[in-house]
Amino acid sequence: MSISANPVLDVRDLDISYSHGDERSTxxxxxxxxxxxxxxxxxxxxxxxxxxxxxxAVIGLLAGNGRIERxxxxxNGEEISRWSARRLRSIRGAVVSLVPQDPGSSLNPVLTIxxxxxxxxxxxxxxxxxxxxxxxxxxxxxxxxxxxELRARQYPHELSGGMKQRVLIAIAIAxxxxxxxADEPTSALDVxxxxxxxxxIDDLRREYGTSVLxxxxxxxxxxxxxxxxxxLQGGRIQEQxxxxxxxxxxxxxxxxxxxxxxxxxxxxxxxxxxKPGRPTALTxxxxxxxxxxxxxxxxxxxxxxxxxxxxxxxxxxxxxxxxxxxTTIRSIAGxxxxxxxxxxxxxxxxxxxxxxxxxxxxxxxxxxxxxxxASLDPRQTVQAIVEEPMLNFDSLPRTEREARVxxxxxRVGLPATVLSxxxxxxxxxxxxxxxxxxxxxLEPEVVVLDEAVSALDVxxxAxxxxxxxELQRDLGLTYVFVSHDLAVVRQIADTVSVLHNGxxxxxxxxxxxxxxxxxxxxxxxxxxxxxxxxxHAETSRQFIKAxxxx
Amino acid sequence: xxxxxxGRIGQALLVLWAAFTLSFILLQAMPGDAVLIKFxxxxxxxxxxxxxxxxxxxxxxxxxxxxxxxxxVNFLRGDFGYSLQAGVPxxxxxxxxxxxxxxxxxxxxxxxxxxxxxxxxxxxMAPFAWLRNAIQSLPSLFISxxxxxxxxxxxxxxxxxxxxxxxxxxxxxESLVLPVATLAVPIAAPLAQILIRNIDEIRTRPFVAVARAxxxxxxxxxxxxxxxxxxxxxxxxxGVLFGELIAGAVVTETVFGLNGIGGLTEKAVGNQDLSxxxxxxxxxxxxxxxxxxxxxxxxxxxxxxxRNRSGAAA
Numbered sequence: 129m130s131i132s133a134n135p136v137l138d139v140r141d142l143d144i145s146y147s148h149g150d151e152r153s154t155x156x157x158x159x160x161x162x163x164x165x166x167x168x169x170x171x172x173x174x175x176x177x178x179x180x181x182x183x184x185a186v187i188g189l190l191a192g193n194g195r196i197e198r199x200x201x202x203x204n205g206e207e208i209s210r211w212s213a214r215r216l217r218s219i220r221g222a223v224v225s226l227v228p229q230d231p232g233s234s235l236n237p238v239l240t241i242x243x244x245x246x247x248x249x250x251x252x253x254x255x256x257x258x259x260x261x262x263x264x265x266x267x268x269x270x271x272x273x274x275x276x277e278l279r280a281r282q283y284p285h286e287l288s289g290g291m292k293q294r295v296l297i298a299i300a301i302a303x304x305x306x307x308x309x310a311d312e313p314t315s316a317l318d319v320x321x322x323x324x325x326x327x328x329i330d331d332l333r334r335e336y337g338t339s340v341l342x343x344x345x346x347x348x349x350x351x352x353x354x355x356x357x358x359x360l361q362g363g364r365i366q367e368q369x370x371x372x373x374x375x376x377x378x379x380x381x382x383x384x385x386x387x388x389x390x391x392x393x394x395x396x397x398x399x400x401x402x403k404p405g406r407p408t409a410l411t412x413x414x415x416x417x418x419x420x421x422x423x424x425x426x427x428x429x430x431x432x433x434x435x436x437x438x439x440x441x442x443x444x445x446x447x448x449x450x451x452x453x454x455t456t457i458r459s460i461a462g463x464x465x466x467x468x469x470x471x472x473x474x475x476x477x478x479x480x481x482x483x484x485x486x487x488x489x490x491x492x493x494x495x496x497x498x499x500x501x502a503s504l505d506p507r508q509t510v511q512a513i514v515e516e517p518m519l520n521f522d523s524l525p526r527t528e529r530e531a532r533v534x535x536x537x538x539r540v541g542l543p544a545t546v547l548s549x550x551x552x553x554x555x556x557x558x559x560x561x562x563x564x565x566x567x568x569x570l571e572p573e574v575v576v577l578d579e580a581v582s583a584l585d586v587x588x589x590a591x592x593x594x595x596x597x598e599l600q601r602d603l604g605l606t607y608v609f610v611s612h613d614l615a616v617v618r619q620i621a622d623t624v625s626v627l628h629n630g631x632x633x634x635x636x637x638x639x640x641x642x643x644x645x646x647x648x649x650x651x652x653x654x655x656x657x658x659x660x661x662x663x664h665a666e667t668s669r670q671f672i673k674a675x676x677x678x
Numbered sequence: 679x680x681x682x683x684x685g686r687i688g689q690a691l692l693v694l695w696a697a698f699t700l701s702f703i704l705l706q707a708m709p710g711d712a713v714l715i716k717f718x719x720x721x722x723x724x725x726x727x728x729x730x731x732x733x734x735x736x737x738x739x740x741x742x743x744x745x746x747x748x749x750x751v752n753f754l755r756g757d758f759g760y761s762l763q764a765g766v767p768x769x770x771x772x773x774x775x776x777x778x779x780x781x782x783x784x785x786x787x788x789x790x791x792x793x794x795x796x797x798x799x800x801x802x803m804a805p806f807a808w809l810r811n812a813i814q815s816l817p818s819l820f821i822s823x824x825x826x827x828x829x830x831x832x833x834x835x836x837x838x839x840x841x842x843x844x845x846x847x848x849x850x851x852e853s854l855v856l857p858v859a860t861l862a863v864p865i866a867a868p869l870a871q872i873l874i875r876n877i878d879e880i881r882t883r884p885f886v887a888v889a890r891a892x893x894x895x896x897x898x899x900x901x902x903x904x905x906x907x908x909x910x911x912x913x914x915x916x917g918v919l920f921g922e923l924i925a926g927a928v929v930t931e932t933v934f935g936l937n938g939i940g941g942l943t944e945k946a947v948g949n950q951d952l953s954x955x956x957x958x959x960x961x962x963x964x965x966x967x968x969x970x971x972x973x974x975x976x977x978x979x980x981x982x983x984x985r986n987r988s989g990a991a992a
Contacts, residue, residue, distance in 0.1 A: 187891055217893045226891035234884040237983060238906050247902075248892040283982040299892065 134205050135162040136306045136339045137186065142199035142209075144181045144190065144363075154197065156181050156363045163307065163356075168333065168340040170354035170371070172347060172386070174585035175556075178363035183309050183343045185209070187224050188216040204306055222252045225300040227329070229312040231292035235284035241268075241295050242280030248302045267298040272328060289449075290321035297328060304336050311343045318448035318612060323656040326353055345585060348392035348615070348659030351375055359383050389590035391615035392659035402622055402637070406438035409606040410460070410574050415469035417455050429455040431630040432469070437574075437623070440600065442607040444621035444638070446614060446653070452630040453610050457576050460608060461493050462486055473574060491521050494567035498579035500559035504551040510537070510562050511547040517570050532569060540565045541595060557588035561595065568599070576608045581616060593620055615657050618642060626650045686974045690967045697963035698753065698956075702746055705952050753960060759953035763945070768957045771942060776961070779938035782930065783923050783965075785854060786861030790923075791916070793862055794869035798908075802877045802900065814874055820867035825926055829860040829933040857934045861926050865919050872915050876908035883907075910981055917973035924962050 144156035156178040163169045173179040184190045186201055188208065201209040203224060208216065228234040235244055245264045249255050255263060261280075268276035271294040284292060293313065300308050310329060314322035330353065333340055344350050350357055351371060358368040359382065366380040378384045387393055417430040430452040437443040447453045459466050462478050471478040473492055481489050494517075497503040504513055514533045518524060524532075534544055540561040551559055560580065567575055577596070581589045597620065599605055611617050617624055617638065624641050626634035626649070634641050634650045645651055724732075752759060758768035801813040833856060836842045843855050880886065881904055889903050931940030939958060946954035978985040 189887060189890060213896075217895060220891055220893040222893060226888065228884055228888055228891075230884055234888045236885045236889070236903050236907070238910075238981060239902075247889070247894070251893045251898070285983045296888065299888070 135164050135202075136167075136204060137163040137341065138200075138202040139182070139186065140200045140202075142182065142185065142201065143197040144178070144185055145195055145197050146191070147193045147195070152195075154363065156185075158199070159360070159363075159365055160199075161358050161365070161368060163339045163341055165306075165339055166333070166337050167356060168330075168342055168354045169356045169358065170342045170344060170350035171358050171360060172344060172350045173360035174345060174386075174587065176362070177360040179343050179345075179360050180311060181363075182360070183311055183341060186307075186341065187220060187226055187309055188213075189220075189226070218252075221248050221299075221305070222303045223305050224307045224309065225303070225305040227293075227297055227300045227308060227310040227313045230316045231289050231296055232316060234296055235292055237284055239283075240280065241282055241284065241287070245280070245295065245299055245302065248299050252303055263302070267302055268295070270301070270332070271295070271298045273298075289317050290325060293317060293321075293325050294328065297325070297332065301332055301336060301338070305338060307339045307341060308333075309341045309343065312345065313342075314349070315344070315346070319614070319656040320448065320652055322349075322658075326658075329353075346392070346658060347386055347390040347586070348657065351393065352658050359386065385587060389586045390659070391586070391589070391593075391613065391619055392657050399620075399622060399638070401639070402438065402441060406440060408436050409439040409474065410443075410608065411436040411470075411472045412456070412460065413470045413472075415456065415459060415471065416467045417452075417459055417464070418467040429630055430459070433625065433627070433632045434469075435623070435625050435632075435635055437606055437608065439573075439606050440604045441622040442600065442609050442620055444609045444611060444617040444624040445627060446611055446617055446624055447627035448612055450629065451627040453627050454578070455630075456627070457495075457578060457608060457610055460574070461495055461576060462489055488521070491517070491570040492573045493576060494570060494572040494574075495576045495578060496560070496563050496567050496580045499583050500556055500563050501551075501583075503563055504559055506551055509548055509550060510542075510554075513551075513562060514566050514569055517566060521570065533565075536565045536569050537562075539568070539599070555588075556584055557591060560584060560588075560592055564592075564595070564599075568603075568605075572605075574606045574608060576610070578610045579612070580609075582611065582613065589616070596620065614642075614653055615659075626653065682978070683975065686971055690971045693967050694960070694963055698750065698960050699746075701956060701959040702749065705955055706742055706745075708950060749956065753956075758957040761946075761951055761954050763949040763951045763954075768953050771954065772939075772957060772961070775937060775939050775942045778936055779927055779931070779940065782854060782857055782861065782936065782938060783927050785858045786927070786930075787865065787920070787923055789858050789862035790865035790869060790919075793866035794873055794912075797866070797870040798873035798877055799900070801874055802881075802904075803896075817867040817871040817874075820863050820870075823863065825860060825864060825929050826933055828863060829856070829930060832856045832859060833934075853934075853936070857930045857936060860930050860933070861923065864926060865923055868919060869912060869916060873908060873912050876911055877904055880904045880907045906980065910977070913973050913976065913980070917970040920969045921966055924965065 139162070140160045142156055142159040143154055145152045145154040155176075159178070159182055161169065171179040171182060181190065181194065184194070185196055186203070188211070190196070196209050199209065200207050203219065208219065235241070242261070242264050245267055246260050249260045249263055253260065264280055265276045268279050273279050273291060273294050279287070279291070279295070284295075287295065297313075308329075313329065314325050317325060326349065329340065332338070342350065342354055354371050356368065357371045357374045359366040359374070359380065361382050366382045367374060367378065369379075374383065375387070378387060413434045415430055415433045416428065419427045419429055421427050433452070433456055435443060445453045445456060455464075458464055460471055460473075460478070462481065465479050473489070476489060476492075478489065508516075511530075511533055514536060515529050518529050518532065533547065537544065537547060542558060542561050542565070546554065546558065546562070551562070554562065563580075580596075581592050584592060593616065596607065600607065607620075609617065609621055621638050623636065624634070624638050625632050626641065626647070628649045633647045634645055641650060642654060645654075749759070756769070758772070760766070761768050761771055764771060797813060797816055801810050804810040804813055836856060837844065843852060877900075881899075886899060886903050889899055894902075927938065928940035928943060930936070931938045932944065939961070942954065943958050945951070946958065
């Protein structure tokens with residue numbers, strides 16, 4: 129690689145189209161930008177903005193039906209957009225490499241870690257087997273994996289998500305490429321892991337002098353990690369410039385909207401403090417939940433969790449994967465009997481319910497799941513989906529049911545025309561509204577929202593959060609809001625429990641926990657929220673007492 | 679690991695026992711019996727009393743539970759009893775008839791696998807969409823061809839028209855060419871279909887994109903990353919299809935006039951030769967169970983994820 133003043137990557141007037149049957153639709157329109165040596169450029173946008181297509185075009189990995197229609201891509205001064213597949217192979221991995229989105233599915237399950245790191249050396253290098261093996265260990269050490277010799281012999285399923293992402297980073301840096309494309313490298317990871325992985329990419333970039341094209345939907349991540357931001361919407365560049373400038377004085381209306389919708393960047397709008405004297409809707413006391421592992425050993429997923437939620441308020445259950453948050457809500461919904469402890473909804477002891485009583489109880493607690501794509505039956509119309517819970521409980525006349533469905537659909541802000549549609553004809557935000565309508569149609573006492581906004585784009589997320597707050601105000605609903613995202617929690621919750629490895633490490637009002645927690649883990653979680661560099665963030669964070677992490 | 683192996687072997691034995699018992703009950707439930715069919719034949723000129731004596735000698739009228747117990751014990755000792763019709767031990771009949779069928783089934787299965795892999799890889803490497811579609815429609819064509827018709831067509835074309843394979847006094851291997859081809863085609867079809875679908879599915883996995891981003895060539899992607907993952911689910915189907923193979927062998931042997939288990943079964947059914955039928959059922963079940971056991975035991979070798987889980991359970 130020759131050192132030059134020229135940009136590493138120079139994309140000009142790029143148009144990308146996809147074919148669907150006989151039609152072609154253009155998804156990227158006239159995109160131009162440059163990446164200078166050693167620079168981190170963030171490509172920011174929501175789903176369908178064309179950010180991933182742009183990145184894929186740069187590494188020559190557009191899907192089979194995708195095509196570069198127009199424009200040029202200069203990599204290290206060479207125009208590669210018209211190169212043959214064979215020629216592109218020679219630079220993939222060597223000059224430009226990829227850190228993929230989902231580490232869980234990005235490693236071949238039947239090959240060892242060592243073999244997969246060595247592969248990139250085999251493809252491009254002339255190292256003999258022994259040198260290659262040594263290089264593999266060196267790379268695994270460089271990305272901060274403990275016991276690299278052991279890791280090299282292990283298979284992907286034996287590593288955690290964060291470790292797998294480190295392996296993928298090791299592969300990406302193996303040949304010291306000029307440019308690394310990091311496609312949502314941390315969106316599938318827990319926040320604390322996310323932070324460590326982004327730190328690692330930063331360190332390696334500095335050490336190796338590599339440029340990074342960071343594709344992300346998270347403005348907070350972009351704000352913290354990039355030198356330059358490019359905001360894409362509908363395949364067009366809305367705005368680009370130095371990160372600090374874009375954040376401080378966004379020129380386009382769309383950027384301003386993104387900034388105001390991003391929970392991690394939004395100035396905290398503290399919810400009004402709770403008035404005392406509200407009746408309690410839900411009490412969890414000393415909940416313990418054990419599972420028997422296939423090996424016969426006992427595993428304690430939840431270990432002594434207690435909280436109570438006043439009617440009409442929101443309690444957030446926060447934790448990373450494996451913290452026990454899903455187990456907790458499954459117990460609340462009556463899907464499993466607690467090993468010990470008590471759950472009371474109103475004056476009902478959930479664990480004491482049997483058969484018909486348990487079935488009747490279900491109308492009091494309704495769930496909204498994370499993935500609106502998976503939680504709606506693809507073959508039922510919206511009308512049928514929302515109507516179904518009523519069929520299970522009441523024998524209402526048909527006209528009455530239809531009236532209720534129509535009322536609740538209107539209540540969640542959908543037009544009546546969606547009633548006859550199937551879920552696939554709806555957008556993600558609309559589907560989540562349908563899921564909320566389905567939960568509310570039985571007029572439950574408690575609504576459990578399981579990561580209900582995590583799969584949505586920020587602007588849609590903001591709308592759904594707004595809707596939830598409005599419904600709570602108008603209908604007096606009680607929410608249990610499960611999330612890994614502390615920034616969202618800060619916006620919507622009144623009280624919060626922080627779970628870590630099945631234990632409740634923090635419990636209190638959002639204000640107390642965010643401003644004066646004494647728990648190292650909670651502080652680490654708060655510190656890991658991206659967006660620290662953003663100007664507003666300072667004001668929203670000023671009440672976090674700074675202190676060294678233990 | 680040992681627990682996994684022992685569990686699987688236990689399951690296999692259970693299936694064998696169930697096959698034995700069910701076939702025993704079904705065969706006993708049939709009206710009439712082999713003794714009557716053979717000895718009431720006027721050619722023997724036996725009186726009713728003599729037939730009754732023979733019946734007593736063969737203990738055909740004794741308590742069914744006692745018969746079941748005796749037969750089970752004998753089977754466990756490897757004694758399949760006498761064929762009433764042929765008057766020789768069943769094991770002797772099996773010794774002559776089993777090897778040709780094993781040869782036919784084994785080669786047929788091998789040919790089917792090769793054909794399926796060939797079709798699947800050809801379709802995944804085909805450079806044009808129309809060619810890919812044409813290749814991918816082959817399995818549906820194969821599966822809809824009746825075996826007996828295919829057999830007759832193959833004889834017509836290769837033996838009578840082109841005189842490539844002799845049907846009169848063929849050599850031991852030459853006589854197998856057309857039967858193996860006949861047997862392989864319908865087995866290859868579902869295998870190829872599943873393999874094609876798996877390859878297409880695995881190709882869309884993110885780890886294939888990562889390998890491509892490393893600069894891997896298409897051949898490398900196919901062999902190193904796609905093939906091994908695509909073959910895993912196919913293995914189970916291959917085991918199940920083995921049952922198909924046994925059924926196919928009966929028809930094929932009849933059309934090509936081969937002296938195998940198929941012919942033996944056909945005659946035994948006509949004569950209600952229970953000991954032969956019982957032996958054939960148990961042997962087929964044993965073959966089926968063995969193949970599926972082998973598949974189950976091969977899984978952990980091919981898929982490290984299973985290796986670990988079973989290891990942890992041990």
